[in-house]
Amino acid sequence: MSQEELALAVGVSRQTITSLECGRYTASLVLAYKIARLFGLSIEEVFDFSQVEEL
């Protein structure tokens, strides 16, 4: 699936997908959910949370 197709499927611009891929932008919960649902995976399987600091 191309970036353009993924962007269109989840309702964002191609630049948003590019920024997500290179880690310049953090997706909203809704966008993360849409992307995960599109691939039939859970959010944790699609996104890397290892950098998230514990409080």
Place this chain on the structure above:
Amino acid sequence: MNLTAFRRKLKIRVACSAVFVLLAVGVCFWGIYRLGKLGPDAEQLAWLWGFRCGLVGGIAAYSVAEAAKAIRALCSEQKMRALYIEENDERAALIEQRSGGTAMGIVTGGLALGVLAASFASQLVFTVLLFTLLFVLLVRLGCWMYCVLRYSDPGDGRAQVLSKALTAGGIFLFVLPQLIDRLITRLPAAVEVPFVFVGGAGMIAGLFLLARLKGKQE
């Protein structure tokens, strides 16, 4: 994607653009008519009319471009989807919010510095900048209140907004008549005193509420 609501929004946008363009054409024709009536000594007035027509004409041209984009989107589902994404992209919205907030902070700080600098130079410039700064602060407060009410628990949000609105409104009412009195025109005491009392009371009530909220949070 709620394309039905977006379609309605685009139709409203096209209608508003059409009305604005009609008004702009009217203003431009009126300006040309007035320019024809002006004598050769009215250079300043002619410049002002030229500026008005240019500004209104520029905004009208932008409206026409936006309306054309909306009409194109209304004719094709694919283009409407693309326009919806362009206008509702969450990263673009975040960039808009961040840059807008930063710009607003810089503008407010710059205006405050300008007021300070103008106080050494010219009373007219000082007065204009001071009232512009007050207006900007009021707009910021208004936007902040809207966002707090929109994104908070109703009870919590209302308490926050009420306390800050009372404090800021009180300060504004307290200071405004004194500024007008000193900088623009003398106000009779019968006008000034109620403002000072209501403003002072609002300010105290607002500060009291703020202190109570702070106490509750701790």
